[in-house]
Amino acid sequence: MKKLLTALTLFTLLLGCKNRVPEYVIPPNDMVPLLVDMHIADGLLGEAKYRAKIAQLDTTNLYDAILERHGYTRQDLDTSFYYYTTDIDRFDAIYNDVLERLNERETILRQDRLQQDSLHRAIERQQAQ
Numbered sequence: 001m002k003k004l005l006t007a008l009t010l011f012t013l014l015l016g017c018k019n020r021v022p023e024y025v026i027p028p029n030d031m032v033p034l035l036v037d038m039h040i041a042d043g044l045l046g047e048a049k050y051r052a053k054i055a056q057l058d059t060t061n062l063y064d065a066i067l068e069r070h071g072y073t074r075q076d077l078d079t080s081f082y083y084y085t086t087d088i089d090r091f092d093a094i095y096n097d098v099l100e101r102l103n104e105r106e107t108i109l110r111q112d113r114l115q116q117d118s119l120h121r122a123i124e125r126q127q128a129q
Helices: 002-019 028-046 048-054 059-070 074-085 088-128
Strands: none
Touching: 028 048, 028 059, 028 074, 028 088, 059 074, 074 088
């Protein structure tokens, strides 16, 4: 019975350690919002109306500002990317969360745009009467 309890405890500890990331790696709960912000910045750089405003900024500085806002450095990000690429399942899970959050934001923006368009049409109809 004692051996069974010891084996069970060891197995539980091993499973618990598997889910943890080393201290020098950005944890998934921090990595997801960081990557969301970086992808949004990339999207803004791709839009002509925003590109002109951001053109003065070097994208490296933009990414560094995002990293600083989240409390990390470029080295933290590079180290974390290296770590997560050695565990593709975990990296996949992180990016699935990133995509889910980006899709949620896109849905909200589309709904807001539809509401604004509806409001503008209603105002135009009212003014035409």
